[in-house]
Amino acid sequence: MSSPETVTAPPPIVAILRGVKPDEVVAIAKALVEAGIRAIEVPLNSPDPLESIRRLCEAYGDVALCGAGTVLTPQAVDDVAAVGGKLIVTPNTDPEVIARAVALGLTAMPGFATPSEAFAAVKAGARALKLYPASSFGPSHIKAVKDVLPKDILVYAVGGVGAANLEPWLTAGVAGIGVGGELYRPGYSAQEVGQKAAALVAAWNSQT
Secondary structure: OOOOOOOOOOOOEEEEOOOOOHHHHHHHHHHHHHHOOOEEEEEOOOOOHHHHHHHHHHHHOOOOEEEEEOOOOHHHHHHHHHOOOOEEEOOOOOHHHHHHHHHOOOEEEOEEOOHHHHHHHHHOOOOEEEEOOHHHHOHHHHHHHHHHOOOOOEEEEEOOOOHHHHHHHHHHOOOEEEEOOOOOOOOOOHHHHHHHHHHHHHHHHHOO
16 A cells, blocks of 8 residues: 555545445555545445445545545435545535534535535535536536635536546636546456556646
């Protein structure tokens, strides 16, 4: 495992392992970490997600920000925290979910579409937001929303963003991206994930 480093803010690339199983999550996380990715989420609609998150956090929680995606209730936040998760990602803007994550000292990254949702998330305590699905709105949307948000709020683009189309999103001012199917789909081997992650990280580094 890589040498420990302190995670102080969400890294620029969040790997989304939707559909991952507990018996494969550690090997896949190893490939991601070795490629340079420092944030990993297991969506809660994956098979046995809490067990996967527990194993993920035990193996790589000291070097990566690990946690859950598709978190929809405050109880789910508690469940993720109980197995060591530090990252709470949602597809929507639910102030109760955000507030619970913040109260537990976790990193909340709620999904938003409109300026109203973005400001509701900030009011609830979120310091990092994700435009989702980003491909439905485009870079110009994120740039316009960022113009009115507090400058210290990090905005990520998630959904249809990857190595092939990074430039317009970076120009729009995103702090980072979340990537799912381009990195991992059920059936991908750890080696495949590692190769895809290395290519994505190289694309990111070449444009930042």
